[in-house]
Amino acid sequence: QVQLVQSGAEVKKPGASVKVSCKASGYTFTNYDMHWVRQAPGQRLEWMGWINAGNGDTKYSQMFQGRVTITRDTSASTVYMELSSLRYEDTAVYYCAREIDRAAGRWFDPWGQGTLVTVSS
Amino acid sequence: DIQMTQSPSSLSASVGDRVTITCRASQSISNYLNWYQQKPGKAPKLLIYAASSLQSGVPSRFSGSGSGTDFTLTISSLQPEDFATFYCQQSYSTPRTFGGGTKVEIK
Numbered sequence: 001q002v003q004l005v006q007s008g009a010e011v012k013k014p015g016a017s018v019k020v021s022c023k024a025s026g027y028t029f030t031n032y033d034m035h036w037v038r039q040a041p042g043q044r045l046e047w048m049g050w051i052n053a054g055n056g057d058t059k060y061s062q063m064f065q066g067r068v069t070i071t072r073d074t075s076a077s078t079v080y081m082e083l084s085s086l087r088y089e090d091t092a093v094y095y096c097a098r099e100i101d102r103a104a105g106r107w108f109d110p111w112g113q114g115t116l117v118t119v120s121s
Numbered sequence: 122d123i124q125m126t127q128s129p130s131s132l133s134a135s136v137g138d139r140v141t142i143t144c145r146a147s148q149s150i151s152n153y154l155n156w157y158q159q160k161p162g163k164a165p166k167l168l169i170y171a172a173s174s175l176q177s178g179v180p181s182r183f184s185g186s187g188s189g190t191d192f193t194l195t196i197s198s199l200q201p202e203d204f205a206t207f208y209c210q211q212s213y214s215t216p217r218t219f220g221g222g223t224k225v226e227i228k
Contacts, residue, residue: 001131037215045165045174045208045219087182095164106212107155111164 002026004096011118017084020115022096029077030054033099035108036070036081040092050099051079086087086119093117123147123211127220133228140196142223144209145193149189153213156185156194160205168207169194199225
């Protein structure tokens with residue numbers, strides 16, 4: 001079955017960087033875009049950016065421009081999200097999600113299980 | 122950016138109740154509207170895509186409607202396993218944006 005498995009929880013100091021991985025299985029990796037969404041405690045879901053897993057094209061939210069980098073390794077069917085210059089307010093659960101794009105519309109399915117990133121001194 | 126506004130932000134209901142959640146987009150998004158259910162400590166799960174299409178495996182008591190700027194998620198008869206937070210999301214343009222969520226609690 002289609003599955004996205006993310007790397008484990010991280011604790012980082014302010015100013016550091018974190019790199020979260022998302023390993024895909026059960027489908028042709030290069031045929032779908034992968035998005036990253038985060039959720040701070042008690043907050044709404046916040047879109048961060050996406051990568052075309054086929055050609056590597058990326059687009060990022062203006063909220064994170066300059067701090068977020070999304071890459072992929074096609075040989076490992078894995079997408080990575082790196083967030084730099086971490087701040088306390090970056091403490092959140094980070095999700096990857098595959099986007100299905102059809103004539104009917106576009107939607108996220110499935111989602112990874114989430115990775116908690118805690119920024120603490 | 123397209124703003125998504127959900128209402129109510131929370132509601133209390135009993136098992137068997139009919140529940141309606143609304144979502145409004147700040148501009149027309151055609152039918153590029155999806156609904157997700159999230160339970161505590163879990164990832165969101167797709168319920169409805171393209172405004173009214175039921176995701177495979179999702180119970181038929183869930184339904185979606187609307188087009189343009191106004192959308193509705195309806196649960197025809199609330200079940201114990203439905204207590205969760207529900208989010209709408211537009212996929213018409215980038216950035217993809219989500220509503221603020223509706224938490225459905227037990228009365």
